Amino acid sequence: MTESKQVAVVTGAGSGIGRASSLKLAENGAAVVLVDFNKETGEETLRMIKERGGEGIFVQANVANSEEVQNYVNKAVETYGKIDFFFNNAGIVQKFSRLADVEEAEFDRLVSINVKGVFLGMKYVLKVMDKQGSGHILNTASTAGVRSEHSASVYSATKHAVVGITKGAALEYVGKGIRVNAICPGAVQTALTEGVAKSFAEGGYVPEEISKVRMGRPAQADEIAGVVAFMASPASSYMTGSLVMVDGGLTL
Structure with missing residues (x-):
């Protein structure tokens, strides 16, 4: 590997936005360190990258476990000597319900993955x-990080937290050659979100208000990946503390 080759770390790389972004980054010449809790899907993403002539490694990790986060960061540095771009992407969605009906265990799981996982990744990559x-961190927030989603109050709270930690870190590191931004997708067609409609059908609970996607369709993961690739490129060099909305007009 040449010293000039970009090294990117992607969490949640086994599916959805994480997989699509990993493939795009590799296609653009980056060496990609793939991180996912699911070993099978993470290794599948690595196979896809290598089949296309790309370079990378896979590290299994629970992003809410400090030792496992330190391990994927150490593996990246041991293998490639640096981390240029960190797509801090892993996250989960909640079962749509009124706040009083959210189980405490679900609250803990959402906060653990969506907030603690983002914090730990930033802590050790920074x-x-x-x-x-030098370096650039891109956190995955959500449109729910700037406006609450009906019947997803805890998820919305976790993504507001991602927005807050993004801006805070951007301020702290702006003079150190490090940029920190967040991408805010709206509705995206992935395995994670496909379960939402199923939960409506099986659970019998549908939110009183459902956000309107003004483009009339959800995004494809590749459409989000294109923006991630832009953020990973030198073209985004004057951006820090930014919230990049990719939502088909959802927040208009």
Whole structure:
């Protein structure tokens, strides 16, 4: 690997936005460190990258476990010597319900993955980037991070937290050659979100208000990946603390 090759770390790389973005980054010449809790899907993404002539490794990790986060960060540095771009993407959605009906265990799981997982990834990647004097972190927030989604109050709270930690870190590291931004997708057609309609049908609960996607369709994961690739490129060099809306007009 040449020193000039970009090194990207992607969490949640086994499916959806994470997989599509990993493929796009590899296609654009990056060496990609794929991180996912699901070993089978993560290794499948790696196979897809290698079949297309790309370069990368897979590291299995629970993003809410400090030791496992440190391990994927260490593996990236051991293998490639640096981390240029960190797509801090892993996250989960909640079962749509009124706040009083959210189980405490579900609250804990959402906060653990969506907030603690993002925090831990930033914590340990920032240590590497601070030593380098350079780097770019892109967190996956959501339109629910800027406006609450009906019947998804806890999920919305976790994504508001992602927005807050993004802006806070951007302020802290702006003078150190490190940029921190967040992408805010709206409705995206992935395996994660396909379960939402199923839960409506099986659970019998449908939110009183459902957000209107003004383009009339959800995004495809590749459409989000294109924006991630832009953010990973030098073209985004003057952006930090930004919330990049990719929502088909959902927040208009």
